[in-house]
Amino acid sequence: MEDPIDELATTIMKKCETLPPLSSKCCIYRIPRNLRKINENSYTPSLISIGPFHRGNPSLHAMEEQKLRYLHRFIQRNGNRDLEDYLTASMKWEKEARDSYLATITLSSIEFTEMLVLDGCFIIEFFLTWQGNTIDHNDRIFHRPALSQAVLRDLKLLENQIPLFILEILYNIAFEDNKKVPSFLKLTCECMIGIGKVPKHFQKTKMLHLVDFLRTYYLPPEREEICYENQDWDFPDGISELYESGVTLKVDKDDKFLNIKFENGILYIPELMLENHTESQLRNLVAFEQCHYPRESYVVDYVLFLDSLIYDKKDVDVLVNHGVILNSPGSSEDVYRLFSNISKGTTYSRGSFYYADVCRRLNEYCKTPWNRWKAILRQDYFNNPWSMISTIAAIVLLILTVIQTYCDIIQLQY
Template identity: 80%
Template structure:
């Protein structure tokens, strides 16, 4: 028996010695199974593989030739540099790049470096072409709008990433002699978000990859208020119930869709445009936070808060009518299902819930009877000029009737 135990212990120790050291710099993850099973399509690239996780997928193989063509175009941007310069620069950062991936990457040093350079150069050249003034007539991507939109969607998937510092290294080599070249942050911002200034807080933030870039754009600088009271968080009623309780809705033209607040009876919610790839984008942001920012889950909390406001189709219609949800991709039932499904499988902290104060203020406001009475008056009797005129006329008529009745009684007495 002792011999068997010694042999077993020896075998386990040998296996332990083969384990590779873990890195605390991991930021690119495989989607957790509990999230993937709800909607696998939202996490899977449809056209192009970036990084190691979907490398070699036969369905994505046709784009490999276009990666090579974009690599050629990218290298031509600096005539003083050749392909060897880019490969050498990235190979020096191989270990740091490997540490960014949660799973062990079973690629040789040569294969891994080739992948980073090929995928990184394609991504940057795609960004530069997106806002270029002249597109090569032989370009098979940008002469087909549906194709470039699908690729942009794939570049925002958590499993489809290379570290952002790889993009920085490659871009800096290509633009080293061009004093007028914009920063890689500017180029990335214009492609993913649109024309405009890069937010100031980007200069103080280390961007991990493109999903983290997107989250940083939407991030609102606000400290959590942690207290024991927050552990007893209660979500508010559906938005239609809040509206009937006197809450006024106001849409904010704010690019930071997380910036929801409630003050003086007015619930401010930035508009949310629902497009074909909105669900995929939100799901990947949620998955990234679940893996990397469990205590700072701004997007997760946003999705949960909206899910609490949307109980049924009627709630969706209220949000659409107030301009808060735009370009709904289908029926109100589809929007309801979208938010209820996105929040499935997620976990959140009641202690650090981003909208705890908003929830508490809404519940306190709606718990006051006077606010509901005011809402009934406003919605039932003063919702439009004609009902308001009719209500005022009825009140005046009632007042005159009371006066007339009073004088009739007085005359009868005398």
């Protein structure tokens, strides 16, 4: 009889030999369990499945018919191309597309290619309809604004992606000779971000999918690799404490919400509009960075920094009153709960924390007694015209009293 240890070793080695090769092109991930359990709804599509991870989910089945309708409409945009052209091009890039997923995809070649074409053409046709001025009166999505917003939200989920290069291939086939349509990047900017031009850095950046597209847009315009030999920094106090210590808070109208600066005692924070889907978008950007960009975690660092500024609802009120947070759907309690939960389960590197220098300079500024004294004067004695007038009058009266006392002393001496 064969030694049971030898038999077990042979079995394990056979399993090792049949493992699929790892790819460096992996960029579409399942959400890590430690993040998903905090708020599962933020990572789960509510209306439509894109890609293989949620394919076949019965609760999303209703949109499969709409995918076919959008596919048919998309193919009609170029009379010189038929469905076979799109299928052939997608199948040619099947291996590269499969390599984009962390998990092994068990779909057959035919099923996988069908998914790429159906989902890819749906996304492009959705963007074209979003950007267009006329909408088919029979369209089931755009005649119900809540549905179009729900679809757009689902397209920003990490688990709901197909590679961006597949979308570009399908788009270029449909509009190969049409100079009147915008570039695919411009179309995506209009629909995903709401801007009419392609940022300069997009031209030299390879974006992996729509979540990476969003992250690339929000990245700081000038960023260098951060590596501090000295990691001697701490998170600052809550924003209300900073304000009482002399820090002036100003809202920055820059829509790049990551671009936080501290200069000459002024903390500039871009405004953040909290809408129904903001939490979902932030969470998926955070999850993508945790999986793919652990040393370039700008969004993770952002939510950690904002979390450090929000110790309680009083801090939320300061940010709302200064226009930093535009909180349309909820209360201060909702905002406090959002930022206290959104950073749970995340990891970051102290040596590459993007706001380390901001934290260090904030703490140094607040330790200077003169800055706190100025803040007390500003907040307690010069916070409105009447208190300012009263304070100035008191100072003038004090000066006159000192002068009168001095004059009386001089007269007594002579």
